[in-house]
Amino acid sequence: MRIEPRPPVSGTVRLVLPLAAALAALALTAVPLLFAGAPVFTAYGLMLKGVAGSLFAFTETLTRATPLIFTGLAAAVAFRARLWNIGAEGQLYLGALACVWIGTGMIDAPALVLVPLVLLAGALAGAVGMIGPAWLRTRFGADEVVTTLLLNFIILIFVQMMLEGALKDPMGLGWPQSEPVLDAAMLPPLIDRMRLHWGFPLALVMAVLVHLLMSRTVWGFRIRAVGENAAAARHAGLPVTRVLLSVAALSGALAGLAGVSEVAGLKGYLTADLSPGFGYAGIVVAMLAGLSPLGVVVAAVYIAAVFVGADSMSRELGVSSYLADLTVALSLICVLLGGFFARYRIVRVPTVDAGQG
Numbered sequence: 001m002r003i004e005p006r007p008p009v010s011g012t013v014r015l016v017l018p019l020a021a022a023l024a025a026l027a028l029t030a031v032p033l034l035f036a037g038a039p040v041f042t043a044y045g046l047m048l049k050g051v052a053g054s055l056f057a058f059t060e061t062l063t064r065a066t067p068l069i070f071t072g073l074a075a076a077v078a079f080r081a082r083l084w085n086i087g088a089e090g091q092l093y094l095g096a097l098a099c100v101w102i103g104t105g106m107i108d109a110p111a112l113v114l115v116p117l118v119l120l121a122g123a124l125a126g127a128v129g130m131i132g133p134a135w136l137r138t139r140f141g142a143d144e145v146v147t148t149l150l151l152n153f154i155i156l157i158f159v160q161m162m163l164e165g166a167l168k169d170p171m172g173l174g175w176p177q178s179e180p181v182l183d184a185a186m187l188p189p190l191i192d193r194m195r196l197h198w199g200f201p202l203a204l205v206m207a208v209l210v211h212l213l214m215s216r217t218v219w220g221f222r223i224r225a226v227g228e229n230a231a232a233a234r235h236a237g238l239p240v241t242r243v244l245l246s247v248a249a250l251s252g253a254l255a256g257l258a259g260v261s262e263v264a265g266l267k268g269y270l271t272a273d274l275s276p277g278f279g280y281a282g283i284v285v286a287m288l289a290g291l292s293p294l295g296v297v298v299a300a301v302y303i304a305a306v307f308v309g310a311d312s313m314s315r316e317l318g319v320s321s322y323l324a325d326l327t328v329a330l331s332l333i334c335v336l337l338g339g340f341f342a343r344y345r346i347v348r349v350p351t352v353d354a355g356q357g
Helices: 011-035 040-052 055-080 088-103 111-140 144-163 199-216 218-228 230-235 240-267 278-288 293-317 323-343
Strands: 002-005 344-347
Touching: 011 040, 011 278, 011 293, 011 323, 040 055, 040 293, 055 088, 055 199, 055 218, 055 240, 055 278, 055 293, 088 111, 088 144, 088 240, 088 278, 111 144, 111 240, 199 218, 199 240, 199 293, 218 230, 218 240, 230 240, 240 278, 278 293, 278 323, 293 323, 323 344
Parallel strands: none
Antiparallel strands: 002 344
16 A cells, blocks of 8 residues: 555635535534434534524624634644644733733723724734744744643743732632723624624634735745745745744734733633633634635634534533534544545555566
8 A cells, every 4th residue: 555646636625625524523423422312413403503593692603713713813824834833822821911911901091092002912922922932943943833832831820820919800809810901991892782792803804814915925925935845945045034933923913812802802801711722722723724814714613613502502402512522623633634635545556476577
């Protein structure tokens, strides 16, 4: 047996592949549902109802998708340049920390000034969190997978220290949380009495901007060139180090905006459990999207729908909501396998009889 490359697949195949992977993952999830004794079609019906059965359900899905769009974009941009950012979780918390630092009274200004300042501070904080590992890679050859992953834990411990110290809310009855963000620094809701906020349109705008940057600019061409072959790009005269550092800054900034959207758009204050793993889920989103910035939006809504729908189903049928994690994992496995077989094929090599010849 040997593996041979296939001819380049068409754009239609690349578009169909993530959809087929999502459907395959949902079909495979039916197996544990059956073992749990739940009626499969009823369970999927309840999931759909929990996702889009009402205006509230639909807005909750989009609310859950908002940080996933930011972290998915962060991973997609970095992975395009073969810069493996596994630290979006930590960068998200750095953005949230900067949001609280600026938005809890450090600057007294109207919303028209304070909201952009909070967003900018969160983006800068997230960018700093990724530039460090990128510099270590370009300067010393350090593996950014290891450095960004370990930095997640360092940042989370630092956040916990700040919540127990300088940023602790004196009115929080001893609970480790920050002071609430001022109303002028909050992202207003899109719909009255719903949790969906202006962070979602901002995420859509960022997806479009990143798409245009990657596909219509010289900088985007350089990113793709470095990602395809960094040695060849350097030989051609491209500033590989500068490109990698700029990609790192953009990737970290996008992850930092995810933290700002969760604090200033939803929760109003910072706690150590702000993120249930949005940074890591962003990697799945980026892979499902094929590293396409616009595809990230669709993939993020799908992942959010799985989690929101599974929560609704579990309440109705008494089935564990951890099936959502299983579905997301299966989706990633299916899209990776589909991508592999779209690029390669397994060929059986005929055996040669030792007695011949």
